[in-house]
Amino acid sequence: MSQIALELESDSKDSVRYADGMEMTPLEQCFDDLASEARELYLDTAVPVLSHTPSPVEFYRQYVSSNKPVVLSDFSTQWPALRKWSHDYLSNFELNFWYNSGKTPDAVNLWIGDGRAVTSMHRDHYENLYCVISGSKTFTLIPPTDLPFVPYENYPAARYRQIGDEFIIEEDKETGIVPWIPIDPLKPDLKNYPEYSRCQTVEVTVHAGQVLYLPSMWFHHVQQSHGCIAVNLWYDMEFDIKYTYYKFLEKLVQLARRS
Numbered sequence: 001m002s003q004i005a006l007e008l009e010s011d012s013k014d015s016v017r018y019a020d021g022m023e024m025t026p027l028e029q030c031f032d033d034l035a036s037e038a039r040e041l042y043l044d045t046a047v048p049v050l051s052h053t054p055s056p057v058e059f060y061r062q063y064v065s066s067n068k069p070v071v072l073s074d075f076s077t078q079w080p081a082l083r084k085w086s087h088d089y090l091s092n093f094e095l096n097f098w099y100n101s102g103k104t105p106d107a108v109n110l111w112i113g114d115g116r117a118v119t120s121m122h123r124d125h126y127e128n129l130y131c132v133i134s135g136s137k138t139f140t141l142i143p144p145t146d147l148p149f150v151p152y153e154n155y156p157a158a159r160y161r162q163i164g165d166e167f168i169i170e171e172d173k174e175t176g177i178v179p180w181i182p183i184d185p186l187k188p189d190l191k192n193y194p195e196y197s198r199c200q201t202v203e204v205t206v207h208a209g210q211v212l213y214l215p216s217m218w219f220h221h222v223q224q225s226h227g228c229i230a231v232n233l234w235y236d237m238e239f240d241i242k243y244t245y246y247k248f249l250e251k252l253v254q255l256a257r258r259s
């Protein structure tokens with residue numbers, strides 16, 4: 001939509017140069033249009049923070065179905081119960097949002113770490129309810145429609161092994177090579193990955209007593225304060241028409257990168 005207005009000159013019928021100087025093939029122009037239309041039609045420029053607890057219908061319609069992140073602030077009164085760490089409590093805590101749907105989480109994870117612990121940019125096919133219990137977590141988010149601008153490289157899989165007081169990194173030959181995102185959003189290497197500059201990142205800090213709903217397929221990079229404790233619930237996403245479009249986009253991006 002708006003990108004068309006930015007068009008400055010056509011060097012040939014196969015490529016167009018935009019106002020920011022970047023030249024694109026017709027397929028890349030389609031990716032750019034997808035990202036800008038998503039911004040115009042559905043994405044927020046910041047993650048909204050709700051002070052009320054939405055009803056299950058409101059939450060599902062406005063955030064889960066729409067694939068839009070949101071921070072819920074109204075949970076601090078429930079933290080004393082959370083401190084009991086009981087499975088019953090956590091199952092309850094699944095939050096009435098997914099109640100009636102019969103859904104149970106695929107995983108309940110506990111995250112404890114200090115300021116040095118950083119999770120690199122990646123994405124999951126889970127609907128993620130991320131509850132911060134103490135400290136804070138800062139998420140840098142990228143919407144799924146920006147996939148064409150997110151670089152991937154192939155890396156050998158590896159795991160940490162403890163030997164005495166030391167940790168060594170050991171190659172995991174069984175898993176082999178895995179594609180992973182080489183970009184640190186805090187210090188992006190735009191020389192090697194100039195296309196990343198087209199991503200529109202959104203940063204949100206989630207404080208103790210707040211819950212972030214992180215929709216499936218959103219890229220996320222996570223930093224935390226010292227002594228942060230958090231619990232999150234992963235629910236498998238719906239493998240519906242949205243999922244098939246995501247996979248279609250992935251295949252198109254792979255084709256574009258090969259050519």
Ligand SMILES: O=C(O)CCC(=O)C(=O)O
Nearest residue numbers: 111118119124128222232
């Ligand atoms: O808390 C973190 O550091 C990572 C969380 C995460 O990546 C996830 O829940 O998918």
